[in-house]
Amino acid sequence: MSLLNVENLEVSFVTRNGTSKAVKGVSFTVEPKQITAIIGESGSGKSVSCYALLGLIPSPPGRIDGGVASFEGQNLLALSEVELRKIRGSDIAMIFQDPMTCLNPYLTIGEQLIEPLLIHRNLSRADAKTRAIELLNEVGIRSPDSTFDSFPHEFSGGMRQRVMIAMALINEPKLLIADEPTTALDVTIQAQILRLIADLQKHRDIGVLFISHDLAVVSDIADQIVVMEQGEVVESGAPDAIFNHAQHPYTQKLLAAIPSGERDSGEAKGDTLINVRNLRTWFQASSDSEPVKAVDDVSFDIHRGEILGLVGESGSGKSTLGRSIMRLAPITSGEVTFDEMNLTALAGRHLKNFRSRMQMIFQDPFASLNPRMTVYDTLAEPLLLHNICQRANLDQHIAKLMDDVGLARNFIRKYPHEFSGGQRQRIAIGRALATRPEFIVADEPVSALDVTIQAQILDLLMALGREHNLTMLFVSHDMAVIRHIADRVLVMYQGKVVEAGPVTQVFNQPQAPYTQSLLASIPGAAML
């Protein structure tokens, strides 16, 4: 018998603007001791389906319209709030996407860990503490005793996610719902957490419902994969069947969108456009503290017309390096030359004028566009600022830019909030292209996007790069994306470049131990 059997779940959101159906007749099962993965892009209804089971969708506006979710002979959807509360955190536990925001910053780790024991088990505080420390140990926290009395802000994302897992497991649940538990983590940490979840699941005989947007992540661990699109299940089956014999066009599209393969970069690239020598960017918090060496003695060249991938984990200094070259972060020492001109010596008006030759695309298309400017205003600003064109033929230039980045011309008077994430990133790319730059720094331009959108934006960037003979520094934490788009790659770790070379060489014969561990952490390597 299945541990959890969901049939025809229907959820809708009722707002003033009408009712929208978020989940339309979704059915799936979780078997005891197995992992069921639900895959879908944002807005597919995957999270809503799982939250609805535990009564965790905000109501109003959320409303469960129908369906049955049987768990141990009870229909979860028919339980009262009081009955559900007895199951939450006890028989069914959850872990969430972002460990940075899911722990209460005002309470100690210990206080939050023992809460489920105190509510559901009536343990004494001392017994609860013993149990909590045992579990912290089990999820791989090195000094569980001192961790118990610490506050969440003292820990990294990976450590916090371990604490979240300990908290979920503390009452020995039968079912664990994990909502994108590794999405906010670095790739090597992601690999550790995935292994931890898989291990714990085997040792403890629990069923896991694993929600993710990333097929590759679940390919290694799932027993069953359910693919959702727009509130419906479009396909489900064993990973093998999904990866090798996908039936539904949407699943095929998802699979095709996983960045794979390498660019053929056989052709010889041009001369050196940018030359970085012994670049250091250190941040000093206060006069008596150790400086944070975000970029520490880095040297490399970027050739005209190439896409140079810059890969590293959060905190490795890759974004700071990109910004330093753009002169958006203060350079401590070292030299950057652009087309044989010393960038580090430029200041004031000269620097401003020079900026038209190099542009930047940022990670978060939601935050990097001014919400009070229309697309027209956003694109017009750099054009006028750098005297690229006259007011008379401004409209013509903007229309051309819209065509270039694949946006319909009738969107021109709209504001950023009226666009999807992918469309916004197109606007941001258009803004960067407006000044006809020779060089673009793209700082994680696709990491906030769904996987199918990510593939479109990568294609767009490559096409534009060829068309305009752009040189690009492409910063990413995602090895697969870098492999897909870059000609050469730099690997950064703790402010230093630990490896550099053509993509084929770095991916096939990695020299630095850190590169090797990064490559080993790529999820789903075996499947793909």
Next chain:
Amino acid sequence: MLRFIISRLLQAIPVIFIVITATFFLVRAAPGGPFDAEKVVLPEVKRALEAQYKLDLPLYEQYFAYLTDLAQGELGPSFKYPGRSVNEILFSGLPVTAELGFYALLIALIIGVTAGVLASLKPNTRQDYIPMSLAMIGICMPSFLLGPLLVLVFGIYLEWLPISGWGSIPGDKILPSITLGAAYAAYVARLSRAGMLEILSQDYIRTARAKGLPEWQVVSKHALRGGLIPVIAFLGPAFAGLLAGSFVVETIFQIPGLGRFYVQAAFNRDYTMILGTTVFLSTLIVLFNLISDVAAAWLNPRLRSQLSGGGK
């Protein structure tokens, strides 16, 4: 933490100095002087008075003389209450005003936090709209209107409470405290609603619910602490504001507090009294702001570890 406090106190010195200087020259720039309103003053008598209070000296000498006195804690003699120093008058009025301010703040907190938290639990329902509309009225209604209204209803029609005085008849402190506290209750309600709404939408509140905590524990244990930090940060300026702004209530209810002396001093051009009260109140405002900033920082573990000597 100590370094933070000391640096803030050092920052306060120029602020207070500017307040003193601006007030000193502004009151003297205002037309009229302290002895102009007396009915018949012989020119010789006026000159003698001015000489006694050093008003015949050039302005800059008066200024430096005042600063010298101030450095020794002396606020000087009152021009209008002969024989009494400003220090004496301040300290006779302060306890009454401080007590009034304290009760008003207490009322503001109890009513404001309760209303704000209740409103935040069911946003955009009747439980939200009713207290928040009342709060809006509370903010808009001036105390010189609210005070007489309360007196009219509770003092005259219902005859439940005394209509004036302070500490002479039982219950005479209730109406003035409510009158003074009402506007602050309204601010506190709005602040706590906004603070709680923000915290209640945080991911860790969902985590707490997913653990199976009953809703009252989610609110009391997980949400209140963070949600009320804006209120705590508001308390310092609020208390100083209560002290400085109590003169309307003190006038309505005939209370012998600081506020009345302050206003009368302004009308009388009682230079030392105006200056003394301003210096005193601005010092209090700076001090209370500092206290509530420290308290708000202390409640946030991350800021606390940063302040207490460069922890992680």
